[in-house]
Amino acid sequence: AQSVTQLDSHVSVSEGTPVLLRCNYSSSYSPSLFWYVQHPNKGLQLLLKYTSAATLVKGINGFEAEFKKSETSFHLTKPSAHMSDAAEYFCVVSGPKGTSYGKLTFGQGTILTVHP
Amino acid sequence: ETGVTQTPRHLVMGMTNKKSLKCEQHLGHNAMYWYKQSAKKPLELMFVYSLEERVENNSVPSRFSPECPNSSHLFLHLHTLQPEDSALYLCASSQEMGDSKLAKNIQYFGAGTRLSVL
Numbered sequence: 001a002q003s004v005t006q007l008d009s010h011v012s013v014s015e016g017t018p019v020l021l022r023c024n025y026s027s028s029y030s031p032s033l034f035w036y037v038q039h040p041n042k043g044l045q046l047l048l049k050y051t052s053a054a055t056l057v058k059g060i061n062g063f064e065a066e067f068k069k070s071e072t073s074f075h076l077t078k079p080s081a082h083m084s085d086a087a088e089y090f091c092v093v094s095g096p097k098g099t100s101y102g103k104l105t106f107g108q109g110t111i112l113t114v115h116p
Numbered sequence: 117e118t119g120v121t122q123t124p125r126h127l128v129m130g131m132t133n134k135k136s137l138k139c140e141q142h143l144g145h146n147a148m149y150w151y152k153q154s155a156k157k158p159l160e161l162m163f164v165y166s167l168e169e170r171v172e173n174n175s176v177p178s179r180f181s182p183e184c185p186n187s188s189h190l191f192l193h194l195h196t197l198q199p200e201d202s203a204l205y206l207c208a209s210s211q212e213m214g215d216s217k218l219a220k221n222i223q224y225f226g227a228g229t230r231l232s233v234l
Binding site for chain 2: 034036046
């Protein structure tokens with residue numbers, strides 16, 4: 001079975017400094033991986049996805065993530081944090097091979113706080 | 117906006133009430149989903165509908181009853197809920213490719229309904 005572990009429940013950075021949100025996954029096949037963001041009282045918005053093309057994936061709002069199969073990691077980064085980046089971030093892996101219809105497994109989430 | 121609209125945004129109900137959550141997608145997708153998001157727990161998939169047919173039911177109690185009258189609308193009927201059912205209920209939709217394919221397509225989420233059961 002697949003699983004996702006987000007290594008930090010909370011990350012706090014200063015505005016203008018780099019952001020690193022860590023994610024490790026476990027899967028017996030080549031998965032699709034996603035990062036979603038959830039702002040307070042809002043639904044989840046897709047930041048970026050990896051689907052076995054380029055290992056460095058660029059997303060919206062300056063975020064990017066690198067798929068490292070040897071490390072089973074898919075960490076999310078941004079060079080310079082903005083106040084509007086404060087939100088909860090979810091690392092997600094697609095369902096087991098053979099299942100259909102978008103079965104996703106979500107990580108526990110990382111709350112990002114950005115200080116002025 | 118993501119193209120997925122959920123109503124109501126907030127709902128407070130007693131344990132003996134009957135209520136329904138509504139989800140509507142304007143994206144022309146063929147699959148819709150209900151998720152439950154509880155505090156300090158990962159998102160839990162509840163139900164999946166594809167082409168109005170339920171294709172997944174993740175051991176959800178019968179007090180939750182989904183309905184998908186067409187590919188654009190999804191309901192979650194609630195009755196005799198328990199306080200532990202209080203959570204954010206999220207609806208999503210996607211365009212899926214068929215039985216034998218991994219789900220590589222993106223799910224678009226609504227803003228959710230915040231449910232409180234008293």
